[in-house]
Amino acid sequence: MLNIRPFIEDQDEPVYIDILNRAMAEFSDFTPMTLTDAEIEKNAPNIDKQGRFIAEWRGVAAGYVYAYLDTKREDKLGFLDGPFVIPEFCRNHIGTALAELAFKSFQERGINKYEAGARNTNIPAQKFVEKLGFKMYRVFSRMKHALSEIPENVGENKDVVIKDIGTDDEALKLENALLNEAMKEHFNFRPVTLEETKYYTREQQKQGVRYNDFVAYVNDVPAGLMITSIDPKEIEHQQKKVAWLSVLGVLKPYRSQGIGKALMIHAMKFLKGKGMDEAMLGVDDTNITKPMKIYESLGFEVVFKFYRYLKES
Ligand SMILES: CC(C)(COP(=O)(O)OP(=O)(O)OC[C@H]1O[C@@H](n2cnc3c(N)ncnc32)[C@H](O)[C@@H]1OP(=O)(O)O)[C@@H](O)C(=O)NCCC(=O)NCCS
Structure with missing residues (x-):
């Protein structure tokens, strides 16, 4: 039922944007991402294009993750961008499978320390990262x-x-x-x-x-x-x-x-x-x-x- 595949550059951008925008739609302050935003992200000077994955559930794109490595950092810290799972596909362990692949991708690049983020009102994301073994270490305010x-x-x-x-x-x-x-x-x-x-x-x-x-x-x-x-x-x-x-x-x-x-x-x-x-x-x-x-x-x-x-x- 679940197939996870690498993100294909210059092809999967609309798929990624659709997943991200649907997964984040419940947050009213989240401004939907556009194809141009994805282009800006893709061509940025500090970008590492490895570590992006799309999850398909029964052949339909359902989730995305990006094991992001800032190429200009010296401290070997990875950032887990996502996972983002379209609401109708949540609670099928798609997020977990994506995160595990992201960790593997970090480890293949010599990174053993990763950061993730969740706002206080996003209980699913908090429970999710806690179950994956993350520990809260810093609090920010909007x-x-x-x-x-x-x-x-x-x-x-x-x-x-x-x-x-x-x-x-x-x-x-x-x-x-x-x-x-x-x-x-x-x-x-x-x-x-x-x-x-x-x-x-x-x-x-x-x-x-x-x-x-x-x-x-x-x-x-x-x-x-x-x-x-x-x-x-x-x-x-x-x-x-x-x-x-x-x-x-x-x-x-x-x-x-x-x-x-x-x-x-x-x-x-x-x-x-x-x-x-x-x-x-x-x-x-x-x-x-x-x-x-x-x-x-x-x-x-x-x-x-x-x-x-x-x-x-
Ligand atoms: C957070 C998110 C990625 C979880 O994806 P998912 O595929 O539903 O997660 P999983 O099915 O792999 O869940 C793994 C565990 O996380 C916890 N969890 C996930 N969603 C939960 C919810 N709504 N309520 C409580 N716990 C939840 C549970 O412990 C769950 O394990 P269980 O189902 O065996 O009890 C998804 O809700 C999402 O895309 N949210 C919006 C985007 C976002 O906030 N992403 C940032 C993640 S740090």
Whole structure:
């Protein structure tokens, strides 16, 4: 009844997209994937194309998994992307069979440590990864804030100069350098190459995503970075004017001076000026630099938690 076969590039993309979109349809904030998104993923500079499988149940495509290996990481950590099983085929151990094949694929590439993720509201996924022997090891939060009222006088630095630096090649070079410096202690972070920064920004811009890079300057020296993004596809799907505060980073010597709050408030005002109603962000709850404290002090609320799990074999 069950046949699992390798993913065939330039043929299976529509099959994969259909499985993914149907498996994730119950999550209203999940924006369906398009063929163009799959193309962007496929041509990305850090992609390892091995480890993708399609499960067929009685000859019908029913599930997908990707044993993803980031080729630029040095720590030999794999990421289990999925499995995704179309709801009508769930509870037939298709997910388990796909995951086991993914583990085998990792092991063949010398990887014995894998990560998986599940949000707190996704009980099937939690039970599923626990049964596979994963242990929860980190918690993240998705947070939101209505832009109707933007807080002020909450300890933000009022002397820092914040500029929108644009997104030309020079700007992306500065963005990349600030990101890598500010994020280096971040959980699971690995330096992002300039090639990747340019690739993802340019490809998303071609899709109509609007990016803005804001840099905070202290005495003309870059001290912090905020990246905002507005995705028309997401707005259309959600029927809500939502935007992202995608990255916030302040360089170490400039921390605890209200620069992070100043960048947040500046970006929220900017997004409101663009007609957005809500700002969202993702945060690592136990980040040692405690960004969650900034977000809470600005009135952000948790939408859901995202658990990260680890398994070693
Ligand atoms: C999570 C998912 C992949 C499971 O796929 P599946 O083929 O139904 O899973 P299996 O049949 O192999 O289930 C294996 C075990 O997981 C647990 N499990 C799976 N679905 C469950 C559910 N709805 N409720 C409780 N436990 C569940 C059970 O322990 C199950 O074993 P059992 O059936 O012997 O009791 C599927 O529900 C899915 O695609 N969800 C949406 C996408 C997603 O969240 N993927 C991320 C996975 S980390």
